[in-house]
Amino acid sequence: MMDSKKEREQEADHEKVTAVLLKSRTGEFDLESILFLKLRNLGICDLGCIGECINLERLDLSGNGITNLAPLASLRLLAVLSLSANRIANLEPLRSCESLQNLNVAGNIIPSIENLHCLVSLRKLENVRLKDNTHNYTNPVCRNLSYRCAVLEMFPNIKVLDGERVVGRGSDLYQLCKDIDDTIKAGSYKNGQLIERIDCKPWVEDTYWEIKRSNNAIIDEAYKQFNDVLHECRLLNNRATHVISQTERSMSLKKQPKQYAI
Incomplete structure (x- = not known):
């Protein structure tokens, strides 16, 4: 009976962030000393004293039942925040988190693009996730057909949106691959109808599998970018092998017993 009561008390404690919970999770006696905090899947509904x-x-507060972010407003040094899989509709308190760089709010109930305007003042924000196809997390705002364009226009400094790079070399390569996929898919339709190819006969036209000449530049550029990336990987591998070899040699010399002249 006592055990059952104790379990209920522990469950109630987990619903709210308390100093006891934070200290037990981090081993820190002073809440101001906590730099990294992971409170995933604890059934938390009230952020309590986390603002301290x-x-x-x-x-990381993913997988809880959080609706109110007000206690986070005092976290001016917070750079990475994961709130995926909660019940959040209002992001207004995050306006004060001026150091925020990486924000994950996939799997919540953010209703519209207007609800994102409060984050515009966060100049360091460069990675935002509102949907995650891997875990099938999304938000109602993502149903808007112009959602992606609107978010990129609203946050010109963003480098990654929903896990896809939107600027830099990586994004160029991603876009090239996407263009190739679109080109191949385009060849699968005729007059808006999908062409069935399961029973393709060997006497199809000679030009059936050819990609239009206008798309050759896309493919050539993709090959070039792939080769550049592979070349860089080989260079990094060679450097890593050299460093490891030097380290092993140095450690081997240290382990050898010292020789003394008689």
Whole structure:
């Protein structure tokens, strides 16, 4: 009977972030000393005293039942925040998190693009995730056909949106691959109808599998980018092998017994 009561008390504690919970999770006696905090899948509904961890840099609250983010407003040094799989509709308190760089709110109930305007002042924000296809997380705002364009226009400094790079070399390569996929898919339709190829006969036209000449430049550029990336990987591998070899040689010399002249 006592065990059952104790379990209920522990469950109630987990619904709210308390100093006891934070100290037991981090081993820190002073809440201001906590820099990294992971509170995933604990059934948390109330963020309680988490705002007292004013030096927090990384915070993971995914998989809870959080609706109110007000206690996070005091976390001015917070750089990485994961709130995926909660019940959040209002992001307004995050306006004060001026150091925020990486924000994951996939799997919540953010209704519209207007609800994202409060984040525009976060100049360091460069990675935003509102949907995650791997875990089938999304938000109602993502149903808007112009959602992606609107978000990129609203946040010109964003480098990654929903796990896809939107600027830099990686994004160029991603776009090239996507263009190739679109080109191949385009050849699968005729007059808007999908062409069935399961029973393709060997006497199809000679030009059936050819890609239009206008798309050759896309393919050539993709090959070039792939080769450049592979070349860089080989260089990094060679450097890593050299460093490992030097380290092993140095450690081997240290282990050898010292020789003394008689």
